Amino acid sequence: MPHLLISGGSRGIGGACARLFAGNGYKVTSLSRSGKPGDFSEGVLYLRCDVKDPEEVKISVNKAIEENGPVDVLISNAGISVSGLAQDFSFQDYRDVMDTNFGGLFNLAGAVIPCMVRQGKGTILAVSSMWGQTGASCEALYSASKGAVDSYIKALAKELGPSGIRVNAVSPGATDTDMMSGFSDEVKEVISEDTPLGRLGRPEEVAETLFYLSSEKASFITGQIIGVNGGYLI
């Protein structure tokens, strides 16, 4: 059975991925801050791990490989957002957002690449954001962290293609998860109105795109940032 390692598989987009891949014959390991060590349910092994911490990531990835075998698909999904005026963000905000959203990808990719290169195959995926492509007012740090994700994904695709490893990202628009819970219904309504398809995205729609990108059906796709945004950004 193939092995999916995903960060933030406890809920939201990551939770939808964990369910979809587990339901399609994958062994799934989820790393999240709330995951209890060794807690196994619905075909998913949940491990507690803060993706900001490179040592925790190394230990957790080794544990995941011990339990579920070599990683075939990595999805770096865990992310946080902060809103506010650019001049009001603290240095700690900067560290938290960059170290989670970009550092998490850096730490996870660093931990799985050697094994994937030895196997001569594998797929690395990241959950970015359309704000990384276009920038969002009052989300300057978040936008910058996702811009870093996009550039890293493109560079990795060039570096790892010759080793048989494909590297892509999905770039969701506003998606109905806990991350949107800080927004009022009025704001969600405005975002929906500005979206050609007239609504927020569902986590399952992002998960399906990631599943496709991980599959042989996407065998000639690498280095791409695929929008899943209902046409908000065209």
Ligand code: NDP
């Ligand atoms: P949620 O807030 O619903 O879930 C976030 C997940 O990330 C949780 O599983 C959380 O688990 C985990 N997580 C957060 N920080 C860490 C950390 N330091 N270490 C390990 N796990 C962590 O978010 P979404 O599902 O909405 O977001 C998933 C991804 O999609 C993020 O990268 C986000 O930026 C991106 N995205 C979301 C959009 C949206 O509108 N929802 C739009 C565009 C992109 P726990 O708290 O247990 O650690």
